[in-house]
Structures are given as structure tokens and as C-alpha cells.
Amino acid sequence: MANINEIAKIAGVSVSTVSRVLNHHKYVSEDKRAAVQKVINDMNYTPNRNAIDLIRGETKTIGFIIPYNNNQAFDQMLHGALNKSVEKGYTITVLPTKYNKEKEIEYLSMLKNKLLDGIVITSRANPWEAIIPYSQYGEVVSCEYTEHPEIGCAYIDRYSSYLEVFQYLKEKGHTTVAFTAARGMQSVSTQQTIAAYKEIFGELRPELYYPDCYNMEDGYLAGKKLLALPARPTAIYANGDEIAGGIYQYARSLHMNIPEDLAIIGQENQPIGIALDFSSVDHQLIKVGEQAFDLVIQKSRQKVNIPYRIIHRSSI
Amino acid sequence: MANINEIAKIAGVSVSTVSRVLNHHKYVSEDKRAAVQKVINDMNYTPNRNAIDLIRGETKTIGFIIPYNNNQAFDQMLHGALNKSVEKGYTITVLPTKYNKEKEIEYLSMLKNKLLDGIVITSRANPWEAIIPYSQYGEVVSCEYTEHPEIGCAYIDRYSSYLEVFQYLKEKGHTTVAFTAARGMQSVSTQQTIAAYKEIFGELRPELYYPDCYNMEDGYLAGKKLLALPARPTAIYANGDEIAGGIYQYARSLHMNIPEDLAIIGQENQPIGIALDFSSVDHQLIKVGEQAFDLVIQKSRQKVNIPYRIIHRSSI
DNA sequence: CTGAAAGCGCTAACAC
DNA sequence: GTGTTAGCGCTTTCAG
Numbered sequence: 001m002a003n004i005n006e007i008a009k010i011a012g013v014s015v016s017t018v019s020r021v022l023n024h025h026k027y028v029s030e031d032k033r034a035a036v037q038k039v040i041n042d043m044n045y046t047p048n049r050n051a052i053d054l055i056r057g058e059t060k061t062i063g064f065i066i067p068y069n070n071n072q073a074f075d076q077m078l079h080g081a082l083n084k085s086v087e088k089g090y091t092i093t094v095l096p097t098k099y100n101k102e103k104e105i106e107y108l109s110m111l112k113n114k115l116l117d118g119i120v121i122t123s124r125a126n127p128w129e130a131i132i133p134y135s136q137y138g139e140v141v142s143c144e145y146t147e148h149p150e151i152g153c154a155y156i157d158r159y160s161s162y163l164e165v166f167q168y169l170k171e172k173g174h175t176t177v178a179f180t181a182a183r184g185m186q187s188v189s190t191q192q193t194i195a196a197y198k199e200i201f202g203e204l205r206p207e208l209y210y211p212d213c214y215n216m217e218d219g220y221l222a223g224k225k226l227l228a229l230p231a232r233p234t235a236i237y238a239n240g241d242e243i244a245g246g247i248y249q250y251a252r253s254l255h256m257n258i259p260e261d262l263a264i265i266g267q268e269n270q271p272i273g274i275a276l277d278f279s280s281v282d283h284q285l286i287k288v289g290e291q292a293f294d295l296v297i298q299k300s301r302q303k304v305n306i307p308y309r310i311i312h313r314s315s316i
Numbered sequence: 317m318a319n320i321n322e323i324a325k326i327a328g329v330s331v332s333t334v335s336r337v338l339n340h341h342k343y344v345s346e347d348k349r350a351a352v353q354k355v356i357n358d359m360n361y362t363p364n365r366n367a368i369d370l371i372r373g374e375t376k377t378i379g380f381i382i383p384y385n386n387n388q389a390f391d392q393m394l395h396g397a398l399n400k401s402v403e404k405g406y407t408i409t410v411l412p413t414k415y416n417k418e419k420e421i422e423y424l425s426m427l428k429n430k431l432l433d434g435i436v437i438t439s440r441a442n443p444w445e446a447i448i449p450y451s452q453y454g455e456v457v458s459c460e461y462t463e464h465p466e467i468g469c470a471y472i473d474r475y476s477s478y479l480e481v482f483q484y485l486k487e488k489g490h491t492t493v494a495f496t497a498a499r500g501m502q503s504v505s506t507q508q509t510i511a512a513y514k515e516i517f518g519e520l521r522p523e524l525y526y527p528d529c530y531n532m533e534d535g536y537l538a539g540k541k542l543l544a545l546p547a548r549p550t551a552i553y554a555n556g557d558e559i560a561g562g563i564y565q566y567a568r569s570l571h572m573n574i575p576e577d578l579a580i581i582g583q584e585n586q587p588i589g590i591a592l593d594f595s596s597v598d599h600q601l602i603k604v605g606e607q608a609f610d611l612v613i614q615k616s617r618q619k620v621n622i623p624y625r626i627i628h629r630s631s632i
Numbered sequence: 633c634t635g636a637a638a639g640c641g642c643t644a645a646c647a648c
Numbered sequence: 649g650t651g652t653t654a655g656c657g658c659t660t661t662c663a664g
Contacts, residue, residue, distance in 0.1 A: 001428065001453070003657055014635040019659060027633050049429040050375070051657035054366040055640050061409070069398040075391055082385040082412055086419070093377070093409045096398055103402070112317065113365040114641095137317070216587040245591040271532040272588040275561040319641055330651040335643060343649055367641035371656050430657095 002043045011039040022047055053114070061091040062296055063119040065107055069096045071214050072242060072270055073285055077122050077143060080289025088297055090117075099125040099183070111138035118296035120289075123187075141295045143288050144188060145303065152301040154291035156283045158189050161308045162196035162237075165265060165281055169235050170200055172316060174263060177201070178208040178226045178233035180219065180243055185211075213239055216272075219246020227251065227262070234263060235316070241266035241273030241280055244315075248276055263316045278315040283308045318359045327355040338363055369430070377407040378612055379435040381423055385412045387530050388558060388586055389601055393438050393459060396605025404613055415441040415499070427454035434612035436605075439503075457611045459604050460504060461619065468617040470607035472599045474505050477624045478512035478553075481581060481597060485551050486516055488632060490579060493517070494524040494542045494549035496535065496559055501527075529555055532588075535562020543570065543578070550579060551632070557582035557589030557596055560631075564592055579632045594631045599624045 004022075008015040013032055020028045021036045028036075039045075053059045064081055066074040078094065085092045093116065095107040104125045110116045111134050118139035124131065132150050134140060141152035169177050179197070181190045190211065197204050207229055210222040219238060223246060226233055238244035244266030251262050258264055266273045269282040288306050295302060320338075324331040329348055336344045337352045355361075369375045380397055382390040394410065401408045409432065411423040420441045426432045427450050434455035440447065448466050450456060457468035485493050495513070497506045506527065513520050523545055526538040535554060539562060542549055554560035560582030567578050574580055582589045585598040604622050611618060 004659095005657080015658080016635060016637095016660080017633090020634090023659085029633060032634085046425060046428040048370070048657050049426075049431045050366055050370040051640085052659080054364070054370055054642090054657085055659050057640080059366070069395045078410075079385045082410060086412055091409055091411075093407055094394075094398060095407075096402055109362060110365075112362040115365045216590060242587045245587055249591060271558045271561055272591055274532065275565060275588055275592055320643095321641080331642080332644080332651060332653095333649085336650090339643085345649060348650085364641050367656085368643080370641085370658090371643050373656080 002045050004047065007036065007039050007043060007045055010043070011036045057114060058117050059115060060089065061093055061116055062293065063093050063095050063107060063110055063116040065095045065097060065104065065119060065121045065124070067097050067099045067123050067125070068214060069094065071240075073240060073268060074122055076268065076285035077289035077292070080286040080291075081120060081293040082289075083286075084290050084293040088293075090293075090297060092293075095119075097125060099123075101125045101130075105130065108134040108140070111140070118299075120292040120296055122289075122292075139296045139299045139301075141292050141301075143292050149301060152292075152295040153303045154288050154295055154306060155303065156288065156306055156308055159192040159196055161281055161283065162193045163199060164310065165237055166196055166200040168310070169237070169263070169265070169316070172235070172263065174233075174235040175201070176208070176231055176233045177235040177237065178210065178229075179237040180210045180213040180222045180239050180247075182213060182239055183211065208233060213243045216242045216246040216249075219243035219248075220250045221246070223247035223250030227254065227256075236262065236264055238264065238266045241268055241270035241276075241278055244278050244280075245272045245276060248278075258315050265316055269311055273313075276315070277313045279313045280311045281308055282311055318361050320363065323352065323355050323359060323361055326359070327352045373430060374433050375431060376405065377409055377432055378609065379409050379411050379423060379426055379432040381411045381413060381420065381435060381437045381440070383413050383415045383439045383441070384530060385410065387556075389556060389584055390438050392584065392601035393605035393608070396602040396607075397436060397609040398605075399602075400606050400609040404609075406609075406613060408609075411435075413441060415439075417441045417446075421446065424450040424456070427456070434615075436608040436612055438605075438608075455612045455615045455617075457608050457617075459608050465617060468608075468611040469619045470604050470611055470622060471619065472604065472622055472624055475508045475512055477597055477599065478509045479515060480626065481553055482512055482516040484626070485553070485579070485581070485632070488551070488579065490549075490551040491517070492524070492547055492549045493551040493553065494526065494545075495553040496526045496529040496538045496555050496563075498530060498555055499527065524549060529559045532558045532562040532565075535559035535564075536566045537562070539563035539566030543567065543572075552578065552580055554580065554582045557584055557586035557592075557594055560594050560596075561588045561592060564594075574631050581632055585627055589629075592631070593629045595629045596627045597624055598627055 004015050004018050008018045018036050021033050097104045120141050122143045128148050135150040145153050145155040244264050256262050265279045267281050269280045273280045284306055291304050320331050320334050324334045334352050337349050413420045436457050438459045444464050451466040461469050461471040560580050572578050581595045583597050585596045589596045600622055607620050
């Protein structure tokens with residue numbers, strides 16, 4: 001394809017003039033502007049963005065780090081960011097890590113490579129210490145709260161959220177409640193859940209905590225394991241409505257009734273939860289994604305809390 | 317951040333030598349290679365990918381055009397592509413159009429801009445005539461079948477799929493069957509559905525076709541409309557399990573039983589369909605996304621059919 | 633208002 | 649083996 005030199009030559013002007021009309025500068029005479037524009041149209045010319053990005057040192061593209069690309073929770077955050085991105089004229093690159101530390105660092109390096117202006121981390125594999133150095137090359141914002149001043153956050157107060165749910169369950173008369181989680185103990189969010197649990201119920205019997213739940217099938221397995229326990233739980237708090245759906249499926253295979261035989265509460269107010277009439281805590285993940293995106297492009301390092309809300313339905 | 321000149325100067329070599337070690341060329345003496353590498357490490361240097369892309373004329377990034385970013389079907393295709401992309405060392409940029417023609421063209425221009433090596437179009441707003449010119453700037457593959465030789469396809473044979481479902485419904489004794497669709501008549505897929513319907517049932521009463529369905533809520537509305545019809549349908553084929561879920565919800569609010577009072581069949585074998593025990597036709601959208609991605613990076617313009625399968629459950 | 637020229641950071645002949 | 653140099657395609661002083 002043609003380049004700016006060619007356009008300049010054909011239009012009989014200098015490249016600077018072409019550049020000026022390209023960038024809508026003023027101080028270009030009307031006739032030259034028209035002439036250049038005509039050649040641009042005739043030649044069907046489009047400037048090479050790589051060259052522009054190289055000079056400007058910015059790309060108007062933001063990286064979006066997610067662990068898994070088949071999980072409703074991360075999808076929702078992505079949707080939020082995507083909404084904002086087209087609105088603000090940015091482009092989003094999806095970066096799936098599968099919680100692989102090297103991969104994650106590789107993605108962060110794209111800031112250094114000048115491929116990305118900023119990155120939002122929905123969930124991370126590396127310790128903050130490994131991540132923070134990259135914040136000098138571009139804005140990095142997290143969907144998890146952190147004290148580190150270098151990192152902007154659009155976060156959920158998971159501790160309060162879990163506390164409220166466990167309290168609610170307790171008030172409903174449940175004493176043996178189990179819960180599922182995504183990652184295990186290495187995850188801050190799991191630790192917060194456990195802390196909240198202990199705050200309400202005093203102690204946590206290890207069997208009542210079921211990790212590595214990402215989808216419906218995992219939920220089914222969780223149900224199988226949890227409901228076979230000697231002193232089985234009378235309520236389960238699932239880390240997602242699809243997971244709750246899996247638990248429900250297993251419970252139904254045992255002809256259990258919800259909530260009489262087993263209370264279930266899910267998360268994120270998904271269609272499956274609506275259909276099955278699950279109570280759910282909506283962490284407003286779309287808003288989290290939107291806010292995180294806004295923070296990156298504003299180069300803001302604020303800590304923004306996104307409120308959650310508990311939706312009461314018939315499953316408790 | 318430092319650039320290649322600086323590294324060269326400090327290491328006491330020329331930029332070409334630095335470039336050679338960067339690109340793992342042979343014919344670099346071991347001592348110089350070591351010296352350069354040391355400076356690179358010391359300076360924490362990373363080459364600027366923009367400059368490299370500018371020279372090479374390729375970016376190893378693929379654009380993924382989707383109409384909506386909150387629809388399970390498109391999400392699944394995206395997931396397939398994302399899987400392949402990390403495997404093949406590519407990066408994916410998500411491009412949501414909301415079926416806006418200008419936006420879509422803007423995205424296609426990214427090929428011309430040299431921002432993208434290729435694009436996969438899951439669903440399009442523009443006619444092929446408007447899209448094809450862009451295929452000279454990069455590979456464009458579609459998830460919808462087209463004869464145009466410039467466009468590779470990873471497609472579903474929707475006509476056969478619909479034919480089979482309608483035939484099945486007919487055999488089950490249904491004579492009044494309705495169906496929902498995403499876009500209206502402008503969509504090829506809707507036209508195929510209608511053709512298949514007429515093939516099996518002879519004629520289509522216009523009220524039996526409900527367009528603009530994308531999510532559960534739309535399904536609920538569809539149920540409301542369809543079940544209020546004078547000669548109401550005894551079976552509904554929904555264009556997605558979440559939509560089927562919405563229909564189910566409305567039917568249940570009327571105390572209807574499935575399948576006695578109303579047969580429902582969905583699409584894509586989603587969790588919600590599994591939980592509600594819906595029959596569903598699985599178009600294997602993840603595979604569609606994977607295959608489409610493979611075609612782009614192989615610069616192949618093949619037409620690849622992805623087989624579907626009908627999953628029989630209790631809702632029919 | 634316009635053009636010449638100096639880069640942005642890197643690669644790749646082409647010499648030596 | 650290694651360095652010199654000419655770009656890749658564009659923006660942006662700096663003169664005029």
C-alpha cells in the first residue's frame with residue numbers, strides 16, 4: 001500500500017503537509033488540503049498505525065488479563081471493559097493466563113514492549129512484588145484490593161460480602177454450612193472467605209471447604225463430595241450460580257428438595273440461577289470491569305469499591 | 317527505557333550485533349554475545365515491538381469481530397479462538413460491533429492500518445461486497461458460509477440443523493411450532509431457518525417467528541408473546557439455551573408443564589439447559605472459534621464445516 | 633502556511 | 649564475525 005511519501009509526491013506537497021491534513025491541523029490552505037484529501041481518497045490510503053504508535057509511544061490498546069476464558073465471572077468483567085473500550089475509542093486485547101506465572105509476566109512485558117498502554121488484572125498468579133515493577137511502563141489496575149499505591153483497584157469487598165451471607169445463613173438456622181471456591185489457599189479471596197466463615201461460625205471443618213470450582217461440572221462434584229459427608233452441610237454457598245447449578249443437579253439426583261433438604265446460594269445472579277430460583281450475591285462484575293477499564297485509561301491509581309447486593313430467592 | 321543504540325554503545329558493539337543476539341542469529345562470537353546479553357539484563361532492556369512490527373509488517377495479532385459481547389454464543393466462539401491463540405503465540409483483540417456497519421468497517425480497516433494480521437468475523441453487519449476489499453490487507457475468515465473465494469469459513473450447516481430439528485418436532489406430533497431468532501430477516505441464518513421450517517411444515521405463520529432474541533429476558537418476552545397466541549404453539553425452538561430458559565420461566569409462571577404442555581428445545585448445550593434438562597442442539601461453537609482461528613493464521617481460505625449434534629433430553 | 637530534516641527503535645543487506 | 653548504513657512510515661521541530 002501507498003505511504004505518506006507517495007501521497008505527498010502525487011499531491012505535489014511535502015509529507016508534512018500530508019501529515020497535517022491527516023491530523024486535522026489548521027494552517028493548511030484549503031486548496032492544498034483538498035488536493036491532498038483527493039489523492040488520499042483516490043489511492044485509498046490509510047496511515048500505518050504501527051509507525052504512528054512507534055512515534056507517539058502509545059497504542060490506545062489495553063490488555064485484559066484473565067485466568068480462564070470459559071468462566072462466567074471473568075467474562076462479565078471483560079464485557080464491562082469491552083463496553084467502555086468502544087465508547088472511549090480503545091481496543092482490548094484478551095490475555096488468558098491459566099494462572100501460569102511466566103505467561104502472566106510475558107503479558108505484563110507487553111507494557112514494556114510498548115504494545116499496550118495499560119493492563120487490567122482480574123486475577124493474578126504472581127505476587128504483587130513481581131507485578132509492580134511493570135507499572136512503570138504503563139498503568140496496571142487490579143480487580144482485587146491491594147494497598148500498593150502503584151496499583152489502581154476496582155474491587156469488591158469480599159470479606160463483608162461473605163460475612164453477610166454467612167450471617168444470613170446462620171440466622172436461618174444453619175450451623176453446618178459448606179462453601180466452594182475457585183482457587184485454593186493461595187488466593188486472597190479464599191482466605192477472606194475463610195476468615196469470614198470463622199468470624200461467624202467459629203471454626204471451619206476442612207471438609208466443608210471445596211476448592212477448584214470453575215464450572216457446573218465442578219459444582220456437581222462438589223455436591224457429591226459435600227453431601228456424602230458424615231455430618232453433611234444443610235447449606236452450601238457456591239462461588240457462582242453455574243456451580244450452584246451443578247450442586248443442585250447432584251442434590252436433585254438424590255431427590256433432595258431445595259431449600260428444605262439443602263439450602264443453596266450462588267453468586268453473580270446468572271441466568272441459570274434465575275431459572276432455578278437461587279438466592280445469589282451479585283458482585284456486579286460488569287461494573288467492576290467498567291470501572292477497572294476507566295481507571296487504566298485515566299491513569300488513575302484510586303481504590304474504588306464496587307458495592308454488591310444480595311438477591312433473595314427461594315433456595316434458602 | 318533504553319533502546320538498542322544504548323545497549324550497543326554500552327556493550328561496545330554495533331547495533332547489528334545487538335540485533336543479532338536479540339534474534340538468536342548464529343555467527344556471533346560467544347564473548348560478544350555474552351557481553352551484549354549481560355548489558356541487556358543489567359539494563360532490563362526489552363525491544364520495542366512497535367518498531368519490529370513496523371519493519372516486519374506483521375503484528376501476530378488477530379482481530380475477533382463479534383456483534384455483542386454479552387451473548388453466550390459469541391463468547392464460546394471467542395473462547396475457542398482464545399485457546400488456539402495462546403497455543404500458537406498470537407494475541408487476540410476483541411472487536412464488538414453491535415451490528416454497526418461503520419464500526420465494522422473501522423475494525424476491518426485495522427488490517428489496512430497494519431494493526432492486525434487477520435480478522436475473524438463471527439457475524440457481520442455489512443454485505444460481503446463491502447468486506448471483501450479488506451481481504452487484500454490480511455486474512456479474513458468467517459463463521460458463516462459464503463461462496464466468496466476470498467473468505468475462509470469455519471461454518472455450521474444451519475439449514476440441515478434446523479431441518480433435522482423441525483423434522484424431529486414434527487415426528488413427535490407437533491404441528492404448531494414456533495421459533496426464536498437473533499436478528500431478523502436481514503440475517504442469512506434466519507432465512508435458512510425459515511426455509512427449513514417451510515420445507516418441513518409447508519408454511520410459516522408470521523406470528524410463530526420471534527426475532528431479536530439475545531438473552532434470557534428476551535426469551536421470557538418471547539414466551540409471553542408466543543403463548544398468548546390464539547392457536548398457540550405446542551413446541552418452541554429457541555436460538556439458545558438461555559433464551560429457552562426465559563421461555564421456560566414464563567411457561568412455568570403459567571403453571572405449564574414441560575414437555576406435556578409445551579415442548580422446548582434450545583441451542584448450544586449451555587449449563588442452564590443442562591440444569592433444566594432441555595433438549596439442545598450443540599453447534600460446537602468452541603470448535604467453530606478454534607477452526608476459524610486456525611484458518612486465519614494459516615492464511616487458508618478453505619470452507620470447513622463443523623458438525624452439530626442434537627442432544628436429547630426430557631423437554632420434548 | 634509550508635517544507636526540510638531529524639528522528640521513533642529496530643532490521644537487514646552490504647561491505648570488510 | 650562484525651559494523652555501516654539505508655530504510656520501515658510517520659510526526660514534529662525549526663526555518664522561512
